[in-house]
Amino acid sequence: MGSVISSFERVMMPVAGRISSNKFLLAMRDAFSMLLPFIIVGSFFGILEWVVLDPWGTIMGENGLNLGHMFSGGLTGDAYKACGFVATMQMLQGLCNNVVTVGFGVFSFLLVAAFAYRLGGIWGGDKFSTALTALGAFIIITPQQIVGKAGDKMGAFSLDYFGNKGVLTALIVAAIASWIFVKLSKNEKIRIKMPDTVPPAVSQSFAVLIPVLATLSVFTIFATVLAQANLFGKAALNDLIYAIIQAPLMGFSQGIGFSLLYQFIVWFFWWFGIHGHNVTAAVQNMVYMPAQLANQAGDASYIFSNGFFEAGLMHIMGLVIAIFLFSKKASWRAVAKLGAPAMLFNIQEPIAFGLPIVLNPILLIPYILAPLANTVVGWLLVSSGLVPIFKYVVPWTMPLFFGGTIGTGSIMGGLLQVLWLAMDVCIYAPFVIASNKIKDTEAEEEEENTGAS
């Protein structure tokens, strides 16, 4: 067994290393993490808007806590609809929605800036100029007119192009624009040089003049050609990329097969002590993140989203409980006690490396089986409509029950996590009991001593 594992590890370490050190993927991951605060703030206001303030929502509505009935002085039906309280709530909802737009409505727009900023850094260009140029390119390929109901054309942007549907377009445009811009701005021959007496800020703006001109021109020509070609009946790049790449990709990633494969890979890497989520970040960012954004925006109901998988991080808690209930090993009980507080916030490392789960042949099966079983059960319950989809973004460190409840905006989401926990305890229990019979190695004896001190 030992040699099998070590030969496996010899294969997996370089694979993980190569994926993680890919500059391109690294910049993408950094860009997404730069935007995470905006998504979480946007989500917070989304919860305020749709759960707390909505006159017909969970808190105010008559199907929920019905506080609106009380605040409006006992009004119901049409009288409630027309009263001042409801008008105030709707006004506040509108204000909240403005913040939601920052985190979700224009997410792709922010992504262009963040990704280009990081790529500029990697390729050695001026970061901020790269970000601005990429934003310019993104605006150029975005339709700048919308057609009104009466068929009249107005100068305006449709938010559709800036939200979750534009994620892939944003990544592609930012990458190409940054590459052209940085390559050209490093070329000395086309740099406009200013005398030394000119302030640096001014000479910098002249230095990038030609690269900006060239980059934006390339995109203008490209957008014109594309509009004339009208491929698949789509005149705009955003629509084309969404139709031929992003939509099929999203559909494919929503299959139970793909989702199970994703979970399997993540936890298999973790079993080797390699950060599985770090290795698979590209998949997460390209499909499960946009799925989450689409859910929040109300554009779609994707079962498998970031929120769904992050809610499932708690499965190791099942192991902790199984150890408390069934383990006769002092060393295991000590580690479980040590790691339980962190695990409450879905931080599994103390358990994973302390027990250890990592490279432990007995725990390999439940460690992978538990998240897979959770995924299947979650998939069944969400698709049957019993549990709402995971809509709101919660930090992944949110304790179980609370994470699911806030993420779905319903207590059913929290109960799903409790059900998962019960399943996980049952899945881990036989393996914990089996390990009672295995004699402690010397290393673990030493553990017992330090654990007891």
Place this chain on the structure above:
Amino acid sequence: MNIYLVCNAGMSTSILVRKMQEAAKKENLDVHIEAFSVEILDEKVDTADVVLLGPQIRHMLNDVKKVVEGKCPVDVIDMRDYGMIRGDKVLAAALKLAGK
């Protein structure tokens, strides 16, 4: 001296940091210990005396070494010490790396 611990998000290493600080206080050592995400290492690296990686991102050791450019020692934290949150042992390892 500055001891920096990096992991994917800086969450799990921050637990270890607290234990290491306790251990340092016990021995009356004047060290600054901090945990953060590997993504922001490039901004912090100039002030580092030792950089330690969480074992879960040990596959990124070569990247981290590239960022550090030999300015200070870099190593991966021992898995068991990491899991058992043995602040004293990790601190001792860090000091040994720094040659102090």
